[in-house]
Amino acid sequence: MKLYALLNIILCFSGIVYAQEFNDEASIEIGSKNLSLEQPFLISVVIRDAENRPSIIFPDIKDLEKRSKSGTSSMSTVDGKKVVIQTITQEYYASKAGNYLIPEFTINVNGQRLYANETIVIFSLGAAFADGSLEGNTEALEAEVDDIGDGIFLSVQTDKKSAYIREGFAVRISLYIAENAPVRMEFYRFNEQLQSILKVLRPINCWEENVGIEEIVNRKVTIRGRRYSEYNMYQARLFPLTSEDILFPSVKLDMLVTDNAMTVNVDKKIVKAFRSKPIRIAVKQLPDHPLRDQVAVGQYSLKEKLSAELVYPGESIRYMFKVEGMGNITAIPAPVIVANSYFDIYPPEVSQVVKRSFQNVIGEKTFDYFIVPRKDGTFPLGRYFQWIYFDSQTEKYDTLRSGKSLKVEGEDYRLANLSLSGSAGLYDNLESQDSSRESFDYKQILKDATNAIVIILLIIMFWVFRK
Structure with a gap:
């Protein structure tokens, strides 16, 4: 009877443990294994959900020279929560062409031992190599x-x-x-x-x-x-x-x-x-300019994305305004939004990726907007989204403007909503909503419940052995 009860407890315990979500907080990533002599072999440690960058000692590899180390941090918002990922990368250089054995190694990260398998890296002669x-x-x-x-x-x-x-x-x-x-x-x-x-x-x-x-x-x-x-x-x-x-x-x-x-x-x-x-x-x-004390300094370019180029009045769309380049990425300000009566433009979700090295700081900062058009027509977004900066290479001010156009077709949004419900905007009556209600993290509740069940099973197992 005791044996039967013990087997059932072990099966339940095993099922619960494997049912829990497996979450790697840190991992090792190996770079390209076919390189020229002027290119470094890269070993990276990726740490998730880490606000601060931990101290990491990378292994010494025979016949390869350790050189620069770089750190990259990416910050984004997922389901209203800030997610930060830290990546620390070590460079290794070879002095001559050939095949190099990278033996298996471990790296300690915040008390966790990360393991990497043995591998071979091939360095070949390139166009130039400065020793x-x-x-x-x-x-x-x-x-x-x-x-x-x-x-x-x-x-x-x-x-x-x-x-x-x-x-x-x-x-x-x-x-x-x-x-x-x-x-x-x-x-x-x-x-x-x-x-x-x-x-x-x-x-x-x-x-x-x-x-x-x-x-x-x-x-x-x-x-x-x-x-x-x-x-x-x-x-x-x-x-x-x-x-x-x-x-x-x-x-x-x-x-x-x-x-x-x-x-x-x-x-x-x-x-x-x-x-x-x-x-x-x-x-x-900086030279005289109305925004001289506010603009970013560096070398930047714009990438943008519009979820749809043809919409109806009142239909929300997403617009991504991404600034990428070299400079103080963390301190990049948001684009200047020109006030208008054609759109409702809501504050953006902001995410960023920053790579730090001795040579430069490069990365990207993304501003993700929700836009609700109110009237029909064709609207070049460059009229409404502008980002002014000082180019340190040309030593001149420059402006990144949207090259997208939004076409809106259909009945006027304000008139249509007045005739239906008397509402004039997407966020009307927002003040009447109850913001004091506490939100529930169902994922955390499930995890806590699972842990409680594991503890109860352990207590039952102990009681069975005592009898």
């Missing part, structure tokens, strides 16, 4: 090399010497050690020092898009014909919010240096400081 090419301001690095004697220097680099207000520029902090430098050294209280350095360097009048570095990667570079190991500690893109110039003062990094010059067979470690050079970024004000 050890530097990201950033190479001229500034070469000037720093001229001023050092032992082949070691700390560098704060930027990719521009001047920028418009709200235009992005890159910042990178790296320690460079020549391969033939006559010293041995190691990092000393690094995390504590880095936080102090960033506290000094981070300008208060800039929007920061941090790429995110969880580990120091040794990268081989060539400067003035000399081979160096670059230890990159921080990289981000900054967007000036005011017209004040930005000063990055000189900062200091202490390293433990092995000194055996005065002793025999005894290594003596001393703390030695390395300082960066100060850098100033000139911030330029």
